[in-house]
Amino acid sequence: MTYTSAALFIIGTELTRGVIADRHTQVISSQLTQLGYRVDRMVLVPDDGTIGDVLRDCIDNCDLVVMTGGLGPTSDDMTRTIVANLAKVPLVRDREAFDTLHARIGERIWGANEQQTMIPQGFELIPNPLGTAPGFKGFIPNGERQIACVAMPGPPREMNPMFFDQVIPWLAQLIGHDDFSRSEYSTFLIPESKLEELCKSISFNGMQWGTRFQDLKISLYLVDGSEADRTEMANRLRSLVGACLVVDGDVQPTTLLTTLLEERGETISTAESCTSGYIAKLLTDQPGSSAWFWGGVASYANEAKKQLLGVRSETLEQEGAVSEACVLEMAEGMRRTSGSDWSLSVSGIAGPDGGTPEKPVGTVWFGFASKTRESTAVKVHIASYGRDSVRRRASVMALILATQYIKGACLLDTVKKWQYI
Amino acid sequence: MTYTSAALFIIGTELTRGVIADRHTQVISSQLTQLGYRVDRMVLVPDDGTIGDVLRDCIDNCDLVVMTGGLGPTSDDMTRTIVANLAKVPLVRDREAFDTLHARIGERIWGANEQQTMIPQGFELIPNPLGTAPGFKGFIPNGERQIACVAMPGPPREMNPMFFDQVIPWLAQLIGHDDFSRSEYSTFLIPESKLEELCKSISFNGMQWGTRFQDLKISLYLVDGSEADRTEMANRLRSLVGACLVVDGDVQPTTLLTTLLEERGETISTAESCTSGYIAKLLTDQPGSSAWFWGGVASYANEAKKQLLGVRSETLEQEGAVSEACVLEMAEGMRRTSGSDWSLSVSGIAGPDGGTPEKPVGTVWFGFASKTRESTAVKVHIASYGRDSVRRRASVMALILATQYIKGACLLDTVKKWQYI
Numbered sequence: 001m002t003y004t005s006a007a008l009f010i011i012g013t014e015l016t017r018g019v020i021a022d023r024h025t026q027v028i029s030s031q032l033t034q035l036g037y038r039v040d041r042m043v044l045v046p047d048d049g050t051i052g053d054v055l056r057d058c059i060d061n062c063d064l065v066v067m068t069g070g071l072g073p074t075s076d077d078m079t080r081t082i083v084a085n086l087a088k089v090p091l092v093r094d095r096e097a098f099d100t101l102h103a104r105i106g107e108r109i110w111g112a113n114e115q116q117t118m119i120p121q122g123f124e125l126i127p128n129p130l131g132t133a134p135g136f137k138g139f140i141p142n143g144e145r146q147i148a149c150v151a152m153p154g155p156p157r158e159m160n161p162m163f164f165d166q167v168i169p170w171l172a173q174l175i176g177h178d179d180f181s182r183s184e185y186s187t188f189l190i191p192e193s194k195l196e197e198l199c200k201s202i203s204f205n206g207m208q209w210g211t212r213f214q215d216l217k218i219s220l221y222l223v224d225g226s227e228a229d230r231t232e233m234a235n236r237l238r239s240l241v242g243a244c245l246v247v248d249g250d251v252q253p254t255t256l257l258t259t260l261l262e263e264r265g266e267t268i269s270t271a272e273s274c275t276s277g278y279i280a281k282l283l284t285d286q287p288g289s290s291a292w293f294w295g296g297v298a299s300y301a302n303e304a305k306k307q308l309l310g311v312r313s314e315t316l317e318q319e320g321a322v323s324e325a326c327v328l329e330m331a332e333g334m335r336r337t338s339g340s341d342w343s344l345s346v347s348g349i350a351g352p353d354g355g356t357p358e359k360p361v362g363t364v365w366f367g368f369a370s371k372t373r374e375s376t377a378v379k380v381h382i383a384s385y386g387r388d389s390v391r392r393r394a395s396v397m398a399l400i401l402a403t404q405y406i407k408g409a410c411l412l413d414t415v416k417k418w419q420y421i
Numbered sequence: 422m423t424y425t426s427a428a429l430f431i432i433g434t435e436l437t438r439g440v441i442a443d444r445h446t447q448v449i450s451s452q453l454t455q456l457g458y459r460v461d462r463m464v465l466v467p468d469d470g471t472i473g474d475v476l477r478d479c480i481d482n483c484d485l486v487v488m489t490g491g492l493g494p495t496s497d498d499m500t501r502t503i504v505a506n507l508a509k510v511p512l513v514r515d516r517e518a519f520d521t522l523h524a525r526i527g528e529r530i531w532g533a534n535e536q537q538t539m540i541p542q543g544f545e546l547i548p549n550p551l552g553t554a555p556g557f558k559g560f561i562p563n564g565e566r567q568i569a570c571v572a573m574p575g576p577p578r579e580m581n582p583m584f585f586d587q588v589i590p591w592l593a594q595l596i597g598h599d600d601f602s603r604s605e606y607s608t609f610l611i612p613e614s615k616l617e618e619l620c621k622s623i624s625f626n627g628m629q630w631g632t633r634f635q636d637l638k639i640s641l642y643l644v645d646g647s648e649a650d651r652t653e654m655a656n657r658l659r660s661l662v663g664a665c666l667v668v669d670g671d672v673q674p675t676t677l678l679t680t681l682l683e684e685r686g687e688t689i690s691t692a693e694s695c696t697s698g699y700i701a702k703l704l705t706d707q708p709g710s711s712a713w714f715w716g717g718v719a720s721y722a723n724e725a726k727k728q729l730l731g732v733r734s735e736t737l738e739q740e741g742a743v744s745e746a747c748v749l750e751m752a753e754g755m756r757r758t759s760g761s762d763w764s765l766s767v768s769g770i771a772g773p774d775g776g777t778p779e780k781p782v783g784t785v786w787f788g789f790a791s792k793t794r795e796s797t798a799v800k801v802h803i804a805s806y807g808r809d810s811v812r813r814r815a816s817v818m819a820l821i822l823a824t825q826y827i828k829g830a831c832l833l834d835t836v837k838k839w840q841y842i
Contacts (some may be wrong), residue, residue, distance in 0.1 A: 016460040018451025030439025039437040090756040165641055276705040277698025280719035284697035295725025297718055300699035304716025337728055
């Protein structure tokens with residue numbers, strides 16, 4: 001049979017009581033859409049006995065049911081029982097699941113957790129390296145049809161890796177991708193609608209793609225085609241938007257910089273005006289940050305730029321705080337005070353007010369200084385979607401530009417490529 | 422009849438294709454739960470003809486159906502037609518809706534927008550001041566029962582005000598709140614499960630409550646009861662957790678501090694170790710921050726504490742960076758350098774590694790200095806739910822403690838109250 005129509009079935013009383021927000025529907029539906037499925041409904045239900053009828057209805061109307069939640073050790077968590085009932089098979093203990101869980105929690109398995117090692121007979125276990133509840137996948141007979149069914153745990157940190165690594169390849173095969181393969185890229189600073197438009201304009205050989213929006217980046221997945229075709233499409237995108245905005249794999253913009261610094265055994269310091277601590281915070285989100293981050297200054301007031309960084313009064317009076325001269329003095333002052341190998345500075349108009357015709361909201365100067373290399377500064381104009389967005393994008397830019405600076409790339413050329421930002 | 426069981430029905434192909442994330446289910450389900458409804462299912466469906474059957478099924482199984490989306494001017498947007506069919510009534514033009522829309526868009530109304538002025542006969546219009554699609558509410562007969570049904574537009578900026586201002590009072594009345602009224606409070610730093618437990622323990626006269634989790638706070642809604650009862654319940658909560666963690670109205674923790682500083686015409690500076698810019702970033706999220714924020718230092722490395730803040734080497738060697746002496750020197754150094762009226766400092770073990778038996782992960786010292794008042798420092802132990810959570814909660818604590826310090830409250834007493842954090 002051909003699998004095309006899909007239903008998502010998200011189980012959790014915390015969701016229907018509004019205690020927590022659902023984080024699964026978008027992740028799963030965007031991936032299913034990208035694979036070619038049509039998602040006909042997404043149902044969120046409480047973790048109680050009432051789910052059987054709703055699930056029955058999904059099975060009558062769709063070819064594939066993707067479930068999350070209801071696999072915990074408590075008696076409320078009855079996904080496996082309901083699926084077994086619908087498939088008219090008993091629950092059986094999965095030896096591998098039992099051994100794995102026993103190795104992890106020992107004799108404590110003989111309580112409610114034992115239940116977590118059971119799966120509907122004929123189904124296949126999906127290991128869960130991050131929690132006690134494994135998932136399972138298989139088929140529920142429904143008249144002449146075999147409805148595909150996959151169940152995964154509810155917590156996002158367990159569901160996401162299981163879905164991306166173990167479930168998507170199976171779903172790809174079901175819908176007829178003979179040789180499912182895809183490549184993941186991380187894109188920075190390109191607006192989602194523009195990324196969509198650019199992919200459409202450069203796609204060839206029927207290449208498919210999908211995107212996933214995250215806080216500081218958008219993941220771009222290229223699906224099917226040969227690996228050479230996917231690389232070619234990524235390169236076409238790079239030639240349009242600038243190579244450093246499209247990076248292989250799942251990479252945060254912060255990691256670009258911190259990995260480079262770690263490799264070189266060097267440190268950076270930050271002097272931030274409009275972003276005021278945003279970059280320092282990002283650089284310390286990861287444990288072990290002292291390896292690459294010396295410290296920084298949030299020099300919001302002009303007085304702070306003078307006191308903490310040694311920016312000259314004349315510079316502020318004649319050029320203003322948002323100027324090449326100011327960010328150079330900020331970066332150099334920070335570099336000198338800190339003794340760190342590198343330093344970066346940012347000064348701009350975050351808005352919503354304070355812009356002028358010469359320096360409209362979104363004008364941001366970036367400065368970079370080094371122990372060994374000449375200081376440099378570049379200006380970027382960020383299309384303003386609000387103060388928050390300007391500050392977030394300025395922070396991501398600073399991280400990428402600092403990476404380029406340390407690598408010895410020409411920052412002006414880099415910025416010239418950024419026509420879509 | 423008694424209305425207790427509710428279904429949400431969220432319409433939008435962007436949702437089932439995963440293009441955008443659903444933002445309605447949590448907002449609506451938490452409010453319904455708080456009113457006393459039991460949300461039995463939340464269904465997200467594409468904006469096509471297939472929704473009729475699923476909606477029929479909701480109506481057969483629930484007392485109330487809350488719908489969003491499908492009210493736009495395009496032919497795909499067929500919510501009003503489907504509801505009219507289910508209610509077996511024609512669509513009729515609503516004079517008020519027509520006049521309002523005509524006044525706004527003039528002759529352009531004679532295209533697809535005309536459709537937006539139609540509602541199922543017998544239903545009541547809900548005006549939409551923020552868009553072209555009004556909502557409607559009414560009843561769908563189903564055998565002996567009258568199923569309540571409300572339809573609202575899909576965009577959150579139109580749906581949210583319509584729901585909170587015009588729909589919630591109607592839903593409250595349906596489920597039997599004679600005189601619906603409620604008060605909103607902002608709570609800080611109290612874990613959600615603990616807040617739930619405390620409310621249960623202090624509730625009286627059948628007072629109901631609901632919570633809404635946000636990034637830096639939890640909104641607590643007390644529903645029904647007299648205003649005096651609601652105030653009494655809030656005061657009971659305050660006496661358990663500390664008055665400054667339960668604030669009237671919808672207030673961000675940053676605003677507590679910045680409002681106070683603005684009133685006094687004073688400024689603050691920040692010296693952050695483990696939070697490393699988080700607080701400086703929060704203090705500048707709002708436009709106009711230069712009124713209250715001078716600037717700050719992210720003194721992540723010990724060298725940065727010495728260079729930028731004048732912390733003494735002996736202090737770091739003898740007491741360590743996470744100590745009373747260190748945060749006092751940090752705050753005082755920052756105050757001196759800046760000339761700001763107030764300054765705060767934070768130094769702690771954010772984890773996940775680096776804790777010791779004496780200073781486990783989550784140990785955070787806060788220091789405060791002033792032009793006019795003696796410096797002071799307090800220690801808090803934050804239960805660790807990960808590096809991110811420790812840093813976020815330390816930042817919120819710093820904002821609240823700084824507010825207390827400026828007000829002249831005893832910080833030690835404040836912290837002693839924080840037994841549930």
